[in-house]
Amino acid sequence: MPALATTVGPSTYWYLTRSTGIVSLILLTLSVVIGVASAERLSSQRWPRFLVDGAHRTVSLLAVVFLVIHVLTAVLDSFAPISLLDAVIPFTGSYRPLWLGLGAVASDLLLAVMITSLVRSSLGHRAWRATHWLAYACWPIALVHCLGTGSDVASTWLLAISGACLVAVVAAVTVRALAERQHHGRGASAAVALASAFTIGVVVWLPSGPLGAHWAKRSGTPSNLLGHSSKA
Secondary structure, three states, rough: OHHHHHHHHHHHHHHHHHHHHHHHHHHHHHHHHHHHHHHHOOOOOOHHHHHHHHHHHHHHHHHHHHHHOOOHHHHHHOOOOOOHHHHHOOOOOOOOOOHHHHHHHHHHHHHHHHHHHHHHHHHHHHHHHHOHHHHHHHHHHHHHHHHHHOOOOOOOOHHHHHHHHHHHHHHHHHHHHHOOOOOOOHHHHHHHHHHHHHHHHHHHHHHHHHOOOHHHHHHHOOOOHHHHOOOO
């Protein structure tokens, strides 16, 4: 029985890591889209503001739950040498340090947002709002982490999901910017410019990066794992 657990366990953890990572990205995308659109603008008689706020909190909480599972299964899996410190302290690991480090940054930012939201009444609205903006920085970092370290990055389904998440956030930012351009002209234009630049950057980077040749080696996969590059 112990031998069976050793053989099956890592494979189970590996698939859990991949699936929970994708679900976390989707939930984070939905949370960001709702936040960018703003609860006030989404509210109506059928969907009052408190329902939209509740949906936003629920989606954000689910994103954190799946993120925690994603981190724990990555640490427990024996295939890749990822420790709990690697998952918390950015750029310290030996397995794809840059791309795993970006995941740690995204995780830390998201957890900071969640923790400050729990103590919002004690923290004060201004400090909470400033910290809450980290969620918007968390999303592009999480997407790049997914593309840079994901073992399925060349798969059509993962590219489709990542592309849909990207389009959803850029569309939400653009719609919000157009709605507020009369009052926040420069800020709205800057937001659209940043979203567009990020999109172009991802599209240009993918062919020579994760979709290019020998990405497993170039991304920092330890040499002893390169023989399993289809899994790495």
